[in-house]
Every structure is written in structure tokens, then in C-alpha cells.
Amino acid sequence: MSVVGIDFGNLNTVIAVARNRGVDVITNEVSNRATPSLVGFGPKSRYIGEAAKTQEISNLKNTVGSLKRLAGRQYGDPELEIEKQFIACELTDVQSQAGVRVSYLGHKEDFAFTQIIAMYLTKIKQIASAELKIPVSDVVISVPAWFTDPQRRALMDAAEFAGLKLLRLMNDTTATALGYGITKTDLPLAEEKPRRVAFVDIGHSNYTCSIVAFKKGELQVLSTAYDRHFGGRNFDKILVDHFATEFKERYKIDIHSNPKAYLRVATGVEKMKKVLSANAMAPLNIESVMNDVDVQTMLKREDFEELCKPLLDRATVPLEQALADAKLSIEDIDIVEVVGGCSRIPALKEKISTFFNKLLSFTLNQDEAVARGCTWACAILSPAFRVKDFSVHDIVPYPIEFTWEKSQEIPDEDTNLTVFPKGNAVPSTKILTFYRKENFDLEARYAEPESLPGKISPWIGKFSIKNVHPDPKDDFMICKLKARVNLHGVLNVESGYYVEEIEVEEEIKDEENNDAMDVDQQAAEARPRTRKVRKQVKKGDLPVVAVTSSLDQVTKDIYTEKENQMAMEDKLVADTEDRKNALEEYIYDLRNKTDDIWAPFATEPEKQRIKEMCDAAEEWLYGDGEDSTKAAYIQKYEELRSVAGIIAQRYFDHEEEKRQKNRANEEA
Ligand code: ATP
Ligand code: K
Ligand code: MG
Structure with a gap:
């Protein structure tokens, strides 16, 4: 039985699993430890995660992001306007819920965000099963602490459509706190003063601070405060707008009028922002951003901080709120643990450290703490895994x-x-x-x-x-x-x-x-x-x-069925592609071997026949067979193999005989 924790982030999703008595973050199909939280649609299949990211620029209108931010929202919610600043797909009303209208399989189709999240979770499930080599069912998924009942239910429904058994939805910072506490051996005893830790998570869209009291075997969340519109993407937005103005003056181009140009600049400034966390200055160079114009510019860290001052000035608000809600003062906080990608910005670290009047602690993996915590939670709840008891009291x-x-x-x-x-x-x-x-x-x-x-x-x-x-x-x-x-x-x-x-x-x-x-x-x-x-x-x-x-049972059944069907179609498209590639490789391989290692074992007419068949198969592959069926690719492959197989066998028999002889000689 699998034990899986999922940090469902707005930018990236991190998956961890429990095995060998510990917790490991796993990699996806391109060996990344984080998978883009994107779902894309194409003429033949969906593109989810890495594939959606790869296609994003060329498939902007059909690439959906802000997945969790739009979970459980009604269509009329003004938050949709905020999200529209960060996604290019068309938002629409799906039975009064927020949804998207995309081109899929050659026609327009509407999907509710609950469905989009189910699609994404299906992919996450596949990534985890591929790594664990067993079907995945039991999971714990993270959500922002500010999620309301309808938002949580939307995620629960989505997990159900994806065929997952959701053991717990866990607040991001609570998951981080669990990962922190469960691995500590020096927590205060019941009768002692608890250890109070402030967990600060600044991600792509979200800023959260939880104050948590630890004792041996348990944690108690004392307070959680947040700024729901404070994260890496807000810094990126300030930079993109800044450069949009600069480019208008210097190059006479308006990237706001061109979604692709806008996305390329947004991608560029995100890199720039990261470079500025470690360097005093960073370049931004984009070739042919639009109208054949190349742009080249620079930004100094101090200018970045000046531009982002209004945002940076808000950085202590959630910290003040968290302390006030917990009825504590900074002297009561023993440790400040910081996680989340955006907390690498030096000006933010400085603000937090000054506020608490403490050196910050970075003992947790900033990008993986939430996923690890979710996995511990899953392990605690799963009958398949034995962990020491640790109680989690949230609020x-x-x-x-x-x-x-x-x-x-x-x-x-x-x-x-x-x-x-x-x-x-x-x-x-x-x-x-x-x-x-x-x-x-x-x-x-x-x-x-x-x-x-x-x-x-x-x-x-x-x-x-x-x-x-x-x-x-x-x-x-x-x-x-x-x-x-x-x-x-x-x-x-x-x-x-x-x-x-x-x-x-x-x-x-x-x-x-x-x-x-x-x-x-x-x-x-x-x-x-x-x-x-x-x-x-x-x-x-x-x-x-x-x-x-x-959702009501009827709608749930429809969405589950629909998700299964789309997942099967995707699998068929992927399998077909695999068979096509296999055929292509086989043709190449046959030609080589026929001229090389198989040459002594085939007659001239046989060689001629194989070559002719290879030529014909290739002609078909790049002509009529360009876009054929899985069965057709398999059939062509088998045709070739039935002829070449005889020669392969002769070669194999010969090699085997040689091996036997050698062994006999060695033994003699
Ligand atoms: P959220 O928690 O808001 O749902 P998330 O969990 O997907 O989002 P993270 O992975 O924690 O977000 O953080 C991603 C953000 O961190 C991005 O905006 C990214 O640009 C930013 N980031 C990552 N590394 C750095 C760095 N070195 N300097 C500045 N920002 C960084
Ligand atoms: K994340
Ligand atoms: Mg996060």
C-alpha cells in the first residue's frame, strides 16, 4: 500500500513517499523534483504537468494554471479577475462554478476547475505509481490554511474523480510543522514549557505564518495568519509591468498587447528575480520578443527592492497577526523556520528576521517541507506504515x-x-x-x-x-x-x-x-x-x-467517468506514439544489423528482402502511416520481425554456441 504526500502548490507540486522507514521526494518523468501545476489541452490529448509547461508558450489559451486558487469558486467571484492577471485561458461559467473554455480534440469544451484539478491529480498519481511501481491510492494533500469549506470540498471531490483516497487535507504550514516535529528527539516533555516555533511559508501566490507549540509527541497550532496575495508571482508582476513601460519607451513595443511576449518576459523576470537573490545585478535578454525586436536590459538588486517596496512593506503584517492571534509576543517565539521558494529573497528574509529579532532557521528543505509533512501525515493514518504516534491539533x-x-x-x-x-x-x-x-x-x-x-x-x-x-x-x-x-x-x-x-x-x-x-x-x-x-x-x-x-452523486459519477475516459484516451495516444517510435527505431536497427553483425547469417536474397521491407515501412511511416493507429504500428513491426527474426535467431544460436565452447574451454 502506498503512502504519498502531495504539496499542491500554485506553481509547482512536490510529491513525496514513505519508504525504507523514511520519507523521499520523488522525481517525475523528466527527473524533476517538482512538477508544474498546469493542465494543457491539445488536438489529440491533454498535456499535464511538464508537458503542459513545454507547450505553454505555443498553447497559451489552452493552458490552465491557478488550479488551486480557483478551486471551489463560483463564476461571479471577483477573485477570478485577480487570477486573470496570471493565466491566459478563458474563464467560464460551468453550472455557476468557475471553469475554463478550451480547445480539446478539435472542439471547444468547458471544464469546471474541480475537473481540471482531477486531471492534474490523475497525472500526479501516475508519477507516483511509476516511481513506486504499485497503484497509488492513499494520499494526503496540502491546502492553504485559509481554504473554506467549499474549497476543501472541491479538492476532495477532485481527488475522488482521480481515483485517490484522500486521508487528510492538510494545511500547508501544519504539514511543515509536522515534518519538523516528528523528526525531533528533543521536544519538551508534557510538564515542561512547550517549544514555540513560527513557520513562515512564502510561495508563488501565498504568504502564511503559523505559530505552533511542540511537546513530545504532539503539536498544537496556536494561530495561522496569511496574505493571500503575496508571493513570487506578485514580485514577477511588478517587474513585468516595470519592463513593459521601459520597452515601450526604448523599443516602441507593447508587451501587454501580446500574450506570448508577455509570458516570455514573465519567464525572463522570474529568472532575473532568482538571480537577484544571490547577486547584486541581473540581466534580462530576450531575442525577438515581438515585432522582431530583441530586448536587453539589467536590474540592480536595490532597484528591485525599490520597485517592490509597497509589497515588501506588507511583509510583516501576517507575522503581527499570527502573534496577536496566538496572544504571544516575539520573546515567546523560540525558533523561526522559513520555507517556500519566495523566502529566498534577501529583503524578505531581512524583514522577517528584524521583525522577530532573531536569526532565521532554515533546517527544513524550503521546497520540500510541505510534501514531506503531508507524507508523514499519510504514514500516521495509513495501516501500511508504522510510525511513532504524533498528534496534530489544528484550528x-x-x-x-x-x-x-x-x-x-x-x-x-x-x-x-x-x-x-x-x-x-x-x-x-x-x-x-x-x-x-x-x-x-x-x-x-x-x-x-x-x-x-x-x-x-x-x-x-x-x-x-x-x-x-x-x-x-x-x-x-x-x-x-x-x-x-x-x-x-x-x-x-x-x-x-x-x-x-x-x-x-x-x-x-x-x-x-x-x-x-x-x-x-x-x-x-x-x-x-x-x-x-x-x-x-x-x-x-x-x-x-x-x-x-x-457535488451531488450524479455529477460526481459523470465527472469520474469523464476523467477515466480522458485518461484512457491520453494513454492510447501515448501508447500509439510509443509504438510509432518503436517501429521507427526498429527499421533503423534492422538496416544496421543486416549490414553488420547479421551479415554472415543472411543470404543475399534475404538481405534484399529485409531492405525492401524497411524501405516500404519507412515510406509508409512518413506518408500514410504518419498518423495511424497503435494496432497498425504494431502490425508493421511484427511483419518486419517475422522476416528478420529468422536471421536474428541464427545469429543468436551462433553466439550461444561460441559461449558454450568458451565455457567448456575454461572448465577444461
Ligand atoms: P503557493 O505556496 O503559493 O501555492 P508554490 O508552493 O508553488 O506556491 P513555491 O514552490 O514555494 O510556490 O515557490 C515558488 C516561488 O518561489 C516562485 O515565484 C519562484 O520564482 C520563487 N523562487 C524560487 N527560488 C527563488 C529564489 N532563489 N529567489 C527568489 N524567488 C525564488
Ligand atoms: K510547492
Ligand atoms: Mg507552497
Whole structure:
């Protein structure tokens, strides 16, 4: 059974697996340790990950990015406008959800982002299976801590369409914290002061700071604060806009009018930004960026910092917020661990270090910490892997309230209650009690819509409680409902039941310790051994019908089926390509061998026949057979092999005979 952790980043996705009692980051089909988070569409197949990146410039309109940023968003959400600055594909309304319209298999087709993410996860699954050489199912995937219920459910749905068993959605910085804690042998004991670590993750789109308290065998997230629009891409954008202005003046070109030119400059400045992390100056040279114009320019690190000052000035806001939420001051923080690609920018490191008045710690792999943490989480949850226990206590990011209709018989009943306040533990179960004579509904929603990321709907779900009726004395039924924020950070009313209050005789246990008994022995012995108490006993279950932002079963089945079908088509296209390449190589190989090592074993007519067949096959391959079927390529290959096979066999027999003779000589 596989144990896989996935850091689903906005730019790159990192996959790690548990094996040989440790955690390894794995490489993809081109030996990279991170896979571009992109999905592209073409006339014959999809291009996912590296293939999408390779095609990006020539296939801009059909290359989809910002995958996780658009998960679970409705089409009308103003966040779509923000994402449009970073992606060139056409966004569209797919059953009121954010989706894309792309050219695929020669026609226009719309896909919801949940589907796009499923496509991407299918690829990630393939990369992991190829490495592990077993089918992959159990995974833990990272999400930003600010993800709401609908966003988390979108990811859960996507994982399901991709055939993955999602054991946990884990907040990025919590995953990092787990990876940190589980490998430490010197964490404080239960009775000692905890070690408090601030984890700062600055990625491509996102800036997060979590303050986490560690003790032996457990971590408690104390607070998580973030800037959802602060990351490498925001620095890149400032630079592209800067050079766009410069190029307009110097070269009279407007890269804003040309998406390809824009992307090439964006790619150029990203490199430039990285160079500036290690050097005082960096060049930017692009040949024929547009209108046959070559551009050449330079940037000094100090100018970069000046340009990005408005952004850099925001860098301490999440840190202040995290401290305030945790009710701590900088003196309470023992260590500041920094991860995420963008945290390599010297000016950012400087700001963070100055803020905490501490040297920063870089003991974790900046690019791989999240994936490693997810893998540890998966290992803990998987029956297939034994790891020491480590409890992870995360927190609810936004307060969740329940609302319901007033019961007619209880006029002064409240109609709402904040059940999970901000900072409440995750996972967590709470029992809600209602006195009812008939079926009723509960609605769950976020209590402070203004605190949510963008225009995400505050609505979480509607839960209808069935089989409620007056009890035998025409009195209220005492209904108990189990509300749970689960491991994914998603809310459900998981079950319902009703209870009856009865009076029971209860034995009094001696809770006092024996020393106390000595002092007051007589009085203690004189006490009655039982007492009457009112107790609630479970009488039966109440069915709960839930409607949430998870897709309904019919849509889920359609999307799963569609994903399977597209994945199969992709596989067929890839297999066909493989067979075609194999045929091409075989022709080449046959010609060579016929003239070389096989020459002594074939008659002239045989050689002639092979050559003729090779010529014919080649002519077909570059003509009619250019775009043929897998079966046709296999058939041609077999035709050639049936003729050449005889000669290959003669050669093989001869070689074998030689080997036998040599061995006999050696033994003699
Ligand atoms: P997110 O966490 O926002 O979803 P991500 O996890 O994909 O995104 P990372 O891989 O952590 O992001 O970071 C990618 C960003 O880091 C890119 O913008 C990249 O340009 C930037 N980056 C990587 N190396 C450096 C460097 N040496 N100097 C400056 N920036 C860098
Ligand atoms: K990443
Ligand atoms: Mg990241």
C-alpha cells in the first residue's frame, strides 16, 4: 500500500513517499523534483504537468494554471479577475462554478476547475505509481490554511474523480510543522514549557505564518495568519509591468498587447528575480520578443527592492497577526523556520528576521517541507506504515455558526449558535441538543462572511433531521446531533440520535484517595453507596440528510467517468506514439544489423528482402502511416520481425554456441 504526500502548490507540486522507514521526494518523468501545476489541452490529448509547461508558450489559451486558487469558486467571484492577471485561458461559467473554455480534440469544451484539478491529480498519481511501481491510492494533500469549506470540498471531490483516497487535507504550514516535529528527539516533555516555533511559508501566490507549540509527541497550532496575495508571482508582476513601460519607451513595443511576449518576459523576470537573490545585478535578454525586436536590459538588486517596496512593506503584517492571534509576543517565539521558494529573497528574509529579532532557521528543505509533512501525515493514518504516534491539533480558520427555525412550542429559543469559533480545535466533534416534535432543518454557515477569502459563499450546508415525532407522552423528543469538523477541516452533521431521560440508581465511586479516607474514615463509611441521578440514554437513530457544496452523486459519477475516459484516451495516444517510435527505431536497427553483425547469417536474397521491407515501412511511416493507429504500428513491426527474426535467431544460436565452447574451454 502506498503512502504519498502531495504539496499542491500554485506553481509547482512536490510529491513525496514513505519508504525504507523514511520519507523521499520523488522525481517525475523528466527527473524533476517538482512538477508544474498546469493542465494543457491539445488536438489529440491533454498535456499535464511538464508537458503542459513545454507547450505553454505555443498553447497559451489552452493552458490552465491557478488550479488551486480557483478551486471551489463560483463564476461571479471577483477573485477570478485577480487570477486573470496570471493565466491566459478563458474563464467560464460551468453550472455557476468557475471553469475554463478550451480547445480539446478539435472542439471547444468547458471544464469546471474541480475537473481540471482531477486531471492534474490523475497525472500526479501516475508519477507516483511509476516511481513506486504499485497503484497509488492513499494520499494526503496540502491546502492553504485559509481554504473554506467549499474549497476543501472541491479538492476532495477532485481527488475522488482521480481515483485517490484522500486521508487528510492538510494545511500547508501544519504539514511543515509536522515534518519538523516528528523528526525531533528533543521536544519538551508534557510538564515542561512547550517549544514555540513560527513557520513562515512564502510561495508563488501565498504568504502564511503559523505559530505552533511542540511537546513530545504532539503539536498544537496556536494561530495561522496569511496574505493571500503575496508571493513570487506578485514580485514577477511588478517587474513585468516595470519592463513593459521601459520597452515601450526604448523599443516602441507593447508587451501587454501580446500574450506570448508577455509570458516570455514573465519567464525572463522570474529568472532575473532568482538571480537577484544571490547577486547584486541581473540581466534580462530576450531575442525577438515581438515585432522582431530583441530586448536587453539589467536590474540592480536595490532597484528591485525599490520597485517592490509597497509589497515588501506588507511583509510583516501576517507575522503581527499570527502573534496577536496566538496572544504571544516575539520573546515567546523560540525558533523561526522559513520555507517556500519566495523566502529566498534577501529583503524578505531581512524583514522577517528584524521583525522577530532573531536569526532565521532554515533546517527544513524550503521546497520540500510541505510534501514531506503531508507524507508523514499519510504514514500516521495509513495501516501500511508504522510510525511513532504524533498528534496534530489544528484550528478552525473562521467561526462557524448553525441556524435553525424557532420551534413553535419554544418561543424564547435562540435561532443561531456559533458552534465552532475561530481557533476551535480541528478535528473536533460537538453534540447539539434540540427539543422537537417534528422534522427540522439546520443550516451551517460562516458567521463572519467579510473575513472569508474573496466572495466565497458563507453557506456550508443544510442538514435535515428526519424521523422526529412527539414522544409517547406527546412531549418533545430530545434530539442529539453530532457536528464535526473532520480531519479535512470540513464540517458535517455526521449523525443524529434521540435520547430519553430516566432516573437511575448510580453507585458512588470512591474518588477520594486513600489518604483522605484515613482522616475521615468513619464518615466515609457511613455514606450511602448509591444515589439517584437523571441520565440520558440513547433510544434510537435520527437520519440526517445533508446538502453541502460537495457535488451531488450524479455529477460526481459523470465527472469520474469523464476523467477515466480522458485518461484512457491520453494513454492510447501515448501508447500509439510509443509504438510509432518503436517501429521507427526498429527499421533503423534492422538496416544496421543486416549490414553488420547479421551479415554472415543472411543470404543475399534475404538481405534484399529485409531492405525492401524497411524501405516500404519507412515510406509508409512518413506518408500514410504518419498518423495511424497503435494496432497498425504494431502490425508493421511484427511483419518486419517475422522476416528478420529468422536471421536474428541464427545469429543468436551462433553466439550461444561460441559461449558454450568458451565455457567448456575454461572448465577444461
Ligand atoms: P503557493 O505556496 O503559493 O501555492 P508554490 O508552493 O508553488 O506556491 P513555491 O514552490 O514555494 O510556490 O515557490 C515558488 C516561488 O518561489 C516562485 O515565484 C519562484 O520564482 C520563487 N523562487 C524560487 N527560488 C527563488 C529564489 N532563489 N529567489 C527568489 N524567488 C525564488
Ligand atoms: K510547492
Ligand atoms: Mg507552497
